Amino acid sequence: MRAQFVFSEVWIGLKRNLTMTIALVVVVAISLSLLGTGLLFVKQVDQTRSFWQGRVQLSVYLCTKLSASPQCTRNGPATPAEMASIHQTLAALPQVTSVIYVSQAAAYAQFKSEFPSMVSTVSPSEIPNSFEVKLKNAQTDSSIVEANVDGVPGVDQVVDNSAILNKFYKLLGGARNAVVVIAIVLIIAAILLVANTIRLSAFNRRRETSIMRLVGASNFYVQLPFLVEGVIAGMFGWLVASALLVAVKSLWLDTLQQYFPFNVQLTSTDLIEVIALVMILGVLLTGATSFLTLRRYLRV
Amino acid sequence: MIHFDNVTKTYPNQSRPALENVTLDVEKGEFVFLVGPSGSGKSTFLRLVLKEERPTEGRIHVAGRDLARLTNWKVPYLRRRIGCVFQDFRLLPSKNVYQNIAFALEVIGKPRRFIRKVVPEVIDLVGLEGKRDRMPDELSGGEQQRVAMARAFVNRPMILLADEPTGNIDPATSIGIMKVLDRINRTGTTVVMATHDAAIVDSMRKRVIELEYGKVVRDQSRGVYGQAY
Numbered sequence: 001m002r003a004q005f006v007f008s009e010v011w012i013g014l015k016r017n018l019t020m021t022i023a024l025v026v027v028v029a030i031s032l033s034l035l036g037t038g039l040l041f042v043k044q045v046d047q048t049r050s051f052w053q054g055r056v057q058l059s060v061y062l063c064t065k066l067s068a069s070p071q072c073t074r075n076g077p078a079t080p081a082e083m084a085s086i087h088q089t090l091a092a093l094p095q096v097t098s099v100i101y102v103s104q105a106a107a108y109a110q111f112k113s114e115f116p117s118m119v120s121t122v123s124p125s126e127i128p129n130s131f132e133v134k135l136k137n138a139q140t141d142s143s144i145v146e147a148n149v150d151g152v153p154g155v156d157q158v159v160d161n162s163a164i165l166n167k168f169y170k171l172l173g174g175a176r177n178a179v180v181v182i183a184i185v186l187i188i189a190a191i192l193l194v195a196n197t198i199r200l201s202a203f204n205r206r207r208e209t210s211i212m213r214l215v216g217a218s219n220f221y222v223q224l225p226f227l228v229e230g231v232i233a234g235m236f237g238w239l240v241a242s243a244l245l246v247a248v249k250s251l252w253l254d255t256l257q258q259y260f261p262f263n264v265q266l267t268s269t270d271l272i273e274v275i276a277l278v279m280i281l282g283v284l285l286t287g288a289t290s291f292l293t294l295r296r297y298l299r300v
Numbered sequence: 301m302i303h304f305d306n307v308t309k310t311y312p313n314q315s316r317p318a319l320e321n322v323t324l325d326v327e328k329g330e331f332v333f334l335v336g337p338s339g340s341g342k343s344t345f346l347r348l349v350l351k352e353e354r355p356t357e358g359r360i361h362v363a364g365r366d367l368a369r370l371t372n373w374k375v376p377y378l379r380r381r382i383g384c385v386f387q388d389f390r391l392l393p394s395k396n397v398y399q400n401i402a403f404a405l406e407v408i409g410k411p412r413r414f415i416r417k418v419v420p421e422v423i424d425l426v427g428l429e430g431k432r433d434r435m436p437d438e439l440s441g442g443e444q445q446r447v448a449m450a451r452a453f454v455n456r457p458m459i460l461l462a463d464e465p466t467g468n469i470d471p472a473t474s475i476g477i478m479k480v481l482d483r484i485n486r487t488g489t490t491v492v493m494a495t496h497d498a499a500i501v502d503s504m505r506k507r508v509i510e511l512e513y514g515k516v517v518r519d520q521s522r523g524v525y526g527q528a529y
Contacts, residue, residue, distance in 0.1 A: 211392065214350075216381075217407035221409065
């Protein structure tokens with residue numbers, strides 16, 4: 001095997017139809033990065049979902065002196081007796097795993113740590129005390145539990161955190177679907193482009209290949225430069241795609257988090273996983289297409 | 301070395317066979333002229349030897365191998381034992397003389413040390429001393445054909461097939477080409493040359509096989525071109 005010979009042939013091939021090669025690299029880059037983005041979205045949703053599992057799923061906010069809702073102005077702030085009865089009601093429900101009381105001071109402390117920039121605008125008395133409820137099954141149980149405490153004296157409002165989460169899922173899910181559809185269309189374009197580039201390359205070098213066959217070069221030797229050519233173009237596309245994926249993660253997915261009441265960032269391991277997966281796909285895509293095209297155009 | 305046993309070749313969509321019931325033997329070390337008008341089946345004969353085509357009927361043995369039993373992936377190894385020269389030279393215009401010849405060895409994976417040793421030898425054999433760095437467009441037709449012959453012979457094939465090697469070359473230069481072919485033949489290589497060139501056939505006095513409409517009409521040792529007419 002003469003590696004130097006193969007690579008010089010590859011270089012000649014890539015240079016001869018430079019415009020096709022560039023088009024190929026661009027399309028592979030875009031399709032791979034879109035596909036990778038879709039995968040990152042899936043990972044983000046999964047991560048957020050598992051982050052939320054085993055955390056507070058329902059917050060029952062209690063009336064304070066400052067609460068403006070009608071049931072609070074009618075009854076005044078929640079009395080210790082009311083609070084005890086609400087706690088009991090919640091704890092007695094079979095759907096509930098645990099109930100934790102969060103006092104105004106504790107809530108303020110938490111708020112301070114989560115939103116340090118906004119501390120000056122809020123005083124401790126403005127933040128209501130609450131019960132944070134963990135459910136056995138967030139999807140099915142939240143409405144049952146909510147019905148049991150909603151409107152009970154002393155309860156200001158019940159907030160279902162999974163409802164907020166659902167918005168996030170919906171947003172990412174929709175984006176993912178759009179991105180995957182575009183990626184599939186582009187992958188088809190990439191396949192056609194690879195086939196076309198290889199065909200052009202085979203045509204450009206029909207003299208060389210006919211002589212190679214004549215003097216008894218094995219099929220492998222005749223086809224290898226073309227195969228390597230396709231795969232190298234695919235690898236360049238993949239490199240560009242990797243850069244784009246890093247950008248998608250750090251500039252988009254990570255900043256998206258600030259609009260939601262949690263912060264689940266994907267780790268670099270997740271990103272590397274997606275980039276590696278996309279590389280395998282890119283190599284398979286360009287390699288297999290080159291190979292199949294060659295079988296048609298470089299017969300013995 | 302080449303053995304045809306009742307070989308018929310009919311191309312798809314053609315009623316008349318290109319070769320019909322051809323039976324012949326070419327022994328090791330022979331020099332054979334294949335003569336006949338265009339369309340008589342000379343090129344089909346050469347293509348069958350290379351297994352570029354398959355016979356419709358009959359058996360072909362080349363270098364001791366039954367071509368019908370040769371799998372596709374082994375065909376390249378058959379072709380390494382057969383050199384080929386054509387009327388249109390088929391050189392690579394972007395490579396010089398040395399590179400054109402070395403190409404034939406590079407693509408079958410020969411080590412560079414070996415290539416550096418044998419290519420200059422074969423350049424001398426075909427009489428192109430001192431022209432190893434010329435590009436094909438700087439050479440005359442006869443010189444280009446010498447390069448093609450060097451490329452065909454550099455891997456020391458058992459058989460050399462020449463399809464009208466003097467077809468594009470003037471008579472005076474053709475004599476030089478024939479001398480090289482004769483020299484190659486003397487190393488023990490079997491040479492089969494398809495040609496229209498009566499003067500060459502007559503002057504060489506080698507075995508002549510004449511084809512007409514795909515049939516062997518004459519097979520004569522030490523023959524001449526036009527005897528049948």
